[in-house]
Amino acid sequence: MKKYEAVIIGGGQAGLAMGYFLKKEKLSFVIIEKNGHVGDSWRQRYNSLVLFTTRQYSSLPGLQMRGPSEGFPAKDDMADYLNDYVKHFDLPVMLNTNVIQLNKLPDGPFIIETNSGIVKAQQVIIAAGAFQKPYIPPLIKDGTDAFQLHSSEYRSPEEVPGGEVLIVGGGNSGAQLAVELAKDRKVTIAARHRMKFLPLTILGKSIFYWLEKLGLLFAGTDTIKGSWFQKQKDPIFGKELKTLIQNKKVDVKPKVLQVSGTEVLFGDGIQRNFESIIWSTGFVPSYEWIHIEGVVSAEGKPIHKRGITEIKGLYFIGLPWQYQRGSALICGVGRDAEYLASIVLSGKFQQLRK
Missing domain, CATH: 3.50.50.60 (FAD/NAD(P)-binding domain)
Known part of the structure; x- marks a missing residue:
C-alpha cells in the first residue's frame, strides 16, 4: 500500500498544473493517470483537431509551449507538450492506473482503490476533466x-x-x-x-488576448464582469x-x-x-466511483466553492467555470491550481501541528 500527503486523480492539463505547484512545495504526492502515456486523451481525438487558443494561451505554468506564440497547436502538439511538461518538472505519474473507488475513513485518510492496488492520501485533488461520459x-x-x-x-x-x-x-x-x-x-x-461566431484573431492577436485585456478571461464568478460573462x-x-x-x-x-x-x-x-x-452533444459528469457523501449532487455534479468541497482535504480542479472562464482551459487552469495548492499546503501544516 502506497501512502502520500496528496494524490491527484487525473493526468491531464489540470492535474499537471496542480502537480507543478505541489512539486514546488516539495509535498509527497503522485498523479494517477488512466492512460498509458500522458497526453493520450489528446491523441485520441479527431485527426484534424487544432486548438482555438494560440500557443501563448495553450501553455501551463512554468513552461511555454515550443513554436510561434501566435500559432495554433494541433492535438498532437498538445500531447507532446504535456509529455514534455512531466519530464521537465519530473512530476510523479502512475500510468495505466484506473481509479475504481474513492473512500474516506472517519477522521482518517482517503482510500483510493485502483487496478494497481490501494493508495492512501491525506488530501485528494480530483482532476478528472470536464469531458467524461x-x-x-x-x-x-x-x-x-x-x-x-x-x-x-x-x-x-x-x-x-x-x-x-x-x-x-x-x-x-x-x-x-x-x-x-x-x-x-x-x-x-x-x-x-x-x-x-468570434474571430480567432483581431489585429494579429488571439481573441483570448483581447478577452484578457478586457478583464473577462480570468474574471471570477464573484465579480461583476465574471458573472456577466458566465451568462453568455x-x-x-x-x-x-x-x-x-x-x-x-x-x-x-x-x-x-x-x-x-x-x-x-x-x-x-x-x-x-x-x-x-x-x-456533438457534449458530456455529462461521471463520478460514480466517489463513495463519499456530500461530494456530488443528485444531478451528478461536484458540490464545491472554487474547487473546495465540504469534505476536509478533498478538492476539484479543471471544472468549467470553477472560478473563471479559463478554469477548464489550458490558459487558465494554472490560476486555479495555484490557489488550491495554497489550500492544500495549509492542510499539510495543520496536520503537522497536531
Missing part, C-alpha cells in the same frame, strides 16, 4: 438505421458513410466537424440556439462555418426533436432523412 440525448424512437456516433468517437471523414450528414449540436466541436465534412459532402448542423452563450471561435453557411454549403436547422429510422424531426416541424448522424 459522452452524452447522446434520448431522441431516438424505435431505433435508427442511420450510421451514428458521438463526436468524441469521430476521427476522420473516411469513417463516415457518404451522403448527407447531420451534426447535432452547435458548439465548437460540431462546428469544426461540419467544416471538415463539408469539403466533399452536404452537411446539416442542428443547433438549439443561434450560433454566435459559448461562441464558436473562427468564422469558417459562418462562411459555409452563407454560401449554402452547410444547412442550419433548429434542435432535433426525434429520430426514427433515418428520419429526423426538427423543431420547425420539418422532417428529413440522413444516412449519418454525429452527436
Whole structure:
C-alpha cells in the first residue's frame, strides 16, 4: 500500500498544473493517470483537431509551449507538450492506473482503490476533466438505421458513410466537424440556439488576448464582469462555418426533436432523412466511483466553492467555470491550481501541528 500527503486523480492539463505547484512545495504526492502515456486523451481525438487558443494561451505554468506564440497547436502538439511538461518538472505519474473507488475513513485518510492496488492520501485533488461520459440525448424512437456516433468517437471523414450528414449540436466541436465534412459532402448542423461566431484573431492577436485585456478571461464568478460573462452563450471561435453557411454549403436547422429510422424531426416541424448522424452533444459528469457523501449532487455534479468541497482535504480542479472562464482551459487552469495548492499546503501544516 502506497501512502502520500496528496494524490491527484487525473493526468491531464489540470492535474499537471496542480502537480507543478505541489512539486514546488516539495509535498509527497503522485498523479494517477488512466492512460498509458500522458497526453493520450489528446491523441485520441479527431485527426484534424487544432486548438482555438494560440500557443501563448495553450501553455501551463512554468513552461511555454515550443513554436510561434501566435500559432495554433494541433492535438498532437498538445500531447507532446504535456509529455514534455512531466519530464521537465519530473512530476510523479502512475500510468495505466484506473481509479475504481474513492473512500474516506472517519477522521482518517482517503482510500483510493485502483487496478494497481490501494493508495492512501491525506488530501485528494480530483482532476478528472470536464469531458467524461459522452452524452447522446434520448431522441431516438424505435431505433435508427442511420450510421451514428458521438463526436468524441469521430476521427476522420473516411469513417463516415457518404451522403448527407447531420451534426447535432452547435458548439465548437460540431462546428469544426461540419467544416471538415463539408469539403466533399452536404452537411446539416442542428443547433438549439443561434450560433454566435468570434474571430480567432483581431489585429494579429488571439481573441483570448483581447478577452484578457478586457478583464473577462480570468474574471471570477464573484465579480461583476465574471458573472456577466458566465451568462453568455459559448461562441464558436473562427468564422469558417459562418462562411459555409452563407454560401449554402452547410444547412442550419433548429434542435432535433426525434429520430426514427433515418428520419429526423426538427423543431420547425420539418422532417428529413440522413444516412449519418454525429452527436456533438457534449458530456455529462461521471463520478460514480466517489463513495463519499456530500461530494456530488443528485444531478451528478461536484458540490464545491472554487474547487473546495465540504469534505476536509478533498478538492476539484479543471471544472468549467470553477472560478473563471479559463478554469477548464489550458490558459487558465494554472490560476486555479495555484490557489488550491495554497489550500492544500495549509492542510499539510495543520496536520503537522497536531
